Amino acid sequence: MSAGRIGSYIRRIKNITNRILGPSQPIDDLDIPLPKSSIVLSTTIGEKSYTFEPDKFFNKISIPLGIYPFLCLWIGLFIILVRQQYYLPNSPQIISCTAAPWNDFPPDTCGLNGTNCLNDLTEINDKSFRCLGGCKNSKLGNSRYIGSEKINNVPLVIGGGDVDKTYRADSWVCSAALHSSIISSSLGGCINFHSLPHPEGYSNYLSSNSHSINSTAFEPHYPGAFRLSKYSSINGCLDLHYIVTGFNAFCLLLTTLLLKPRLSLSFIILLVLGYFHLILFANPPNAQSPNWETIFARLTPTLIAGYWMYKISFKRTLIGFRNLPFEIAIWQGAGFWIGIESSTIFNKLPITRLGYDSLDPAGIISLVIIIVIVVIIGCIQAWQMRKYGLLRYYLYRYIPLVPLLIILAVIPNYSFRPHHYLLALLGIPVVSLPNRISLFLQAFFLGLFLDGTGRWGWDGIIQLTGSLVGDANTGSFVPSFWSNLTTSTTLFWDPVDVVEKIHNVTSYSILIDDIQHFANYTNRSIDMTTLGLTAGIDHFVRLAFIANGTSLDITKPVTWHANSSWSQLWDVV
Incomplete structure (x- = not known):
């Protein structure tokens, strides 16, 4: 192939690339056409026509x-709601959704016959x-x-099917209370806790x-058990999450439609409102009262990140919509509350275990x-960016991140963790x-972003793999x-x-x-x-080196059946 033909191919490829990427220089912000109101209501009564434009109104x-x-x-009423949530006198202690009288991991943490956890049960x-x-x-x-049943991705509730609703001591108390119909799924509630005597415990948890x-x-005997009863009052017991969400959404709507704050102030309201709403109500602390030291310590980096978001993205968009308050209220309000409540909303989708477990058919469809929605929106946004000379501008800045992310992903003993607050920061510049x-x-x-940092803090993009094991097996021998x-008995x-x-092994835990x-x-x-x-029931044996x-x-359970036969002994790893 001649040099001239090669040069011709290169020029063609270059021309095609330039056509795809659009202008090489971004146009001035003042030259970007501003959006117009898309909502106009009109009707005709008799011979007269009436038109209503919400934005002008x-x-x-x-x-x-x-x-x-x-x-x-607004701030004063919000403080009153915070007091109602946390500071009412004589309100019972708040416990987490996963709190249990006996810790269930490691499985032998409670010691011989549960004696190490005896005080944990009797003291409450x-x-x-x-x-x-x-x-x-x-x-x-x-x-x-x-026993021999493997459970995952469900609340840890063992028993409760008997008349007295008896639960094993390692069951989650709040989930058990919900299972017992003592509290509300959305509003929570208060319960009275009653432990059964140790080591008599209970048998045959249904x-x-x-x-x-x-x-x-x-079915077998377990030395720790408890029952629950309804609290005598609802005062100071109800979770105000959804009530406060409605209140804040209404106040934000009034602010946007009727008060028309400056662009920078409207963003500050979103940022600060979202932060405190998330910390105090959407993801409340598992304690009697919030840790204000931690809350204000995390507020500073949140404000710094917010300033960057405003300068890089929000300012340009809000300038274009400054005379369209109704459009802002609808589009910005919907996006904001879906994002703030994303953990609550998307938790109902069958993809919450993506990256941990295989998806079921419903999860695959979801x-x-x-993915289809994201691709469609991405293509529309990319086309708009191309028109204004921004596609090439952002590609030049995003493409160098790819090799950097690949390097981070292959560092030994570390796991690549693109937390969703990082994904939000990555997406903010291209929606400007x-x-x-x-x-x-x-x-x-x-x-x-606020949901990520508010719930889990500022975790890094890479984390030690060992720190992510949590309550899973570590892969030891x-x-x-x-x-x-x-034999049938030994x-x-x-x-x-x-x-x-x-491995410095000295003995076993059985x-x-x-x-x-x-x-x-x-x-x-x-x-x-x-x-x-x-006698007459199955029993379960597990073993660990010390x-x-x-x-x-600890091994998987081996079942000693009621007829003195054993389950498979070779599949225990």
Whole structure:
């Protein structure tokens, strides 16, 4: 191929690329056409025609001088609602949605027959607690074994199907209260806690379905159990999340339509309102009162990030809509509240475990729909950016991030974590046009950013893999059961000397029916008939090596059936 032909191909490719990317220089902001009102209502009565343009109407009746008195009133009422949520005298202590009398991880943390957790159960006997709303959406992030049943992505509720509604001591109290119909799913409520005597506990925890919570059954005896009863009053018990959301949304609507604040002030209202609404109501602290030190410590970086967002994106868009308050109220308001409440809203979609577990058919359909919507919106926005010479401008700035992100993703012992507040920051600059897509998306990204930093803080884009394990297995060495030696009553496994020199293993921790029966056990077998177990039902055995005084990962349960046969012994890792 001749050099001239190669040059011709290069020129063609260059011309095609230039056509796709559009102008090489962004046009001046003043030359970008401003949006016009798209909402006009008209009707004809008799021979007369009437036209109503909401934006013109609200511009005429706006009262800009009323903005500061109204903000003072709004803040005052918000403080009263905060007091009602946290500072009413004699209100029961707030507990988290995942609080349980007995910690369930590691599975042997409560020691022999649960004695290490005895005080945790007895100290709260006959005390009252307050559960906030939304506990139905709190679910296990990693799998658990209840007997031989593996559960995941559900509230941890064991039992409650009997007449007295008895729950195992490692059940989540608030989820159990919801399952017992004592509290409201959205408004929460207060409960009285009653522990059963230890170690008598309870046996035959029955499963039942209530308020979309399907509790797990467990037949063997368990030494810790509790029951719940209804609190005597609702005063100071109800979660004000949805009430305050409606109140703040109404006040924001009035501010936008009638008071017409300056552009910078309107953004500050969004930023500060969203931050405190998220911290205090959408994601309230699991404590009797908020930690104001932490709240104001996190406020400073939030304000700094907000200043950058305003300069890079919001200012240009809001200038274009400065005379269209009704459009701002609709598009910006909708995007903002969807973003702020994104964890509540999107938690109902079957894709919340994306990246952790495989999706079911409904999850796949939801994900495909979301991807299609994102692609369509992205193409529309890219076309608009091309018209104004911004597509090339942003590509030059975003493309260098790709190799940087790839490098971060392959650093050994670290996990790449593109938290959604980082995705929001990444998306903010490209939604800076004076169009309705930008108006909606930049408010949505602001809400998403606040939801991320408000709920989980400023976690880094890479994190140590070990710090993300949480209550999952760490991947350590586990014993193997020996089926060739195991009899109908005696279970055998790897002897300590097989691994002691490599992993500093000294003994075993043995769980029978989900509770530790032996610690620092050194034999390599156990006779089930010597344990005094209830006859005629299945029992469950789990095993872990103890190294340096700490239990390593625990095997999957092996079932000793009522007929003295064993489940598969080789699938326990």
